[in-house]
Amino acid sequence: MSNSFHILAINPGSTSNKIGLYNGAEKVFEHTIRHDREELKQFKTIWDQYDFRYNVIRDEFKKHPLTVDRLDAVVGRGGLLKPIISGTYEVNDEMVQDARNNYQGEHASNLGCVLARDLAKEYNCRAFIVDPPSTCEFQRLSFYSGHPLITRRPIAHALNIHAIARKASHDLGIPYEKSRLIIAHCGGGITVASVVGGKMIDNNDATCEGPFTPERTGGMPLMPFADLCFSGKYTLPQIKKMVMGEGGFVAYLGTNSAVKVEEMAASGDTLAREVYQAMVYQIAKDIGSQATVQNGKFDAIVVTGGLAYSDFFFNSLSERTGFLGKILRYPGEDELGALAGGALRILEGSEKALSYPQFGERPPEWKFAT
Structure with missing residues (x-):
């Protein structure tokens, strides 16, 4: 069943864009598009780079000899969005707005959901992100920093950590x-x-x-x-x-x-x-x-x-x-594979896509001592 699903995965980094085409769980090709730092100096912000990166990714994908005419999903790396639970999210307008506003900071990963959405429009398919860096599943005590003005943040390498956790659990038979x-x-x-x-x-x-x-x-x-x-x-x-x-x-x-x-x-x-x-x-x-x-x-x-x-x-x-x-x-790490795997679980029906945002445990609402 999985062999019928074609998935394009996109992982934007500070000086590169990684793309991978998957036929189900099988990687068809992977390519890294590198950008010289001097080349990027013409852009003041990450979002000023958007059109440049989008066109480079689209052109690179289309010229590849193994490119398919049909895509079932485009999945991008999630960014510094709202603190949400792990999983695969369908890209929506609120997510795009938060990414463009650099909700928890400016980072190249913020481009991922918008790149996925715009490429998905070209191929009339679904757009997802998976386990973004802003994934927040802290237990309540984990939020405490030592002062009510500052809450601990769960910013992490969530995509690879969840992918490896799945693999390790499987290998342990748990x-x-x-x-x-x-x-x-x-x-x-x-x-x-x-x-x-x-x-x-x-x-x-x-x-x-x-x-x-x-x-x-x-x-x-x-x-x-x-x-x-x-x-x-x-x-x-x-x-x-x-x-x-x-x-x-x-x-x-x-x-x-x-x-x-x-x-x-x-x-x-x-x-x-x-x-x-x-x-x-x-x-x-x-x-x-x-x-x-x-x-x-x-x-x-x-x-x-x-x-x-x-x-x-x-x-x-x-x-x-x-x-x-x-x-x-x-x-x-295999972030492209983790992205494609998250999208595949939705397409196969083993998981349901989450609607952004989905919150877990919320930070305590502290009051100052008097």
Whole structure:
């Protein structure tokens, strides 16, 4: 049955657009359209890039020799939308408006739902997004930050985490709806999440919490950071860039390449080795933290993302966390496959498309102490 469904998946990134054509669950082709940063400098905002990206994607898809005349669905990567439960959503006007307004921040992924909708119009088919970064399935206590002016956000690598959670549950022989996992998605950004019964009940905000990464600071000591912010040396955009883009390996070592840092460490660079070990140390601490979220009752720790390709990384992390329980390894990520899989489940009828927005547990409405 699935072989009758043709699905185009689109994953817009900061300097690239990835597209993939699927015949059911089978990938027909995949292509990455890369954009030079100089090429994108002509555009002031992500949305100024929209027409340029749309035309490039459409033209690339149409010229491919395996392109089909009929599509059943176009599925785009979800963006920083309203905090919603996981699942596959039909693109609607409210979603498009929130994406265009950069509801929770400006990010290339915000383009995904609009690209999907406009291409779907050309092919007279359905448009979806799947498990956007703004997926919010926190349990109530997870929202607390320590001050009522700030609520913790569940911004995460939700698409890959849910896809890997499904795969790990299958491999463990446990129904997805009954599995209890700690998943560490480790790449340029890092998310460590508790996935219980198919829901991400707690995780670090991957933009500004948790471990430092190849290019992000992760959580920072707040009092010194407040002093830095008000030192007069930095503007707000510079501070935000420092946290997300110029932190981690970039700040300590001048590169965001984990492969290069590992090579530096292997060649005797003691600072590179120490910085790498410090990142692993912080990831391990977050895994331990998520173990307490589940009262120690979980089926496995699952390590995924680009860093998981490295034996040095995986072995170092396993040394610190192996005593907690079983550790599974799924290197890399397959976001296009996860997008297509979400759309396919709707087309096959095994799931129903959600109508945006669908909210889960809402943050508490705090009042200041008097």
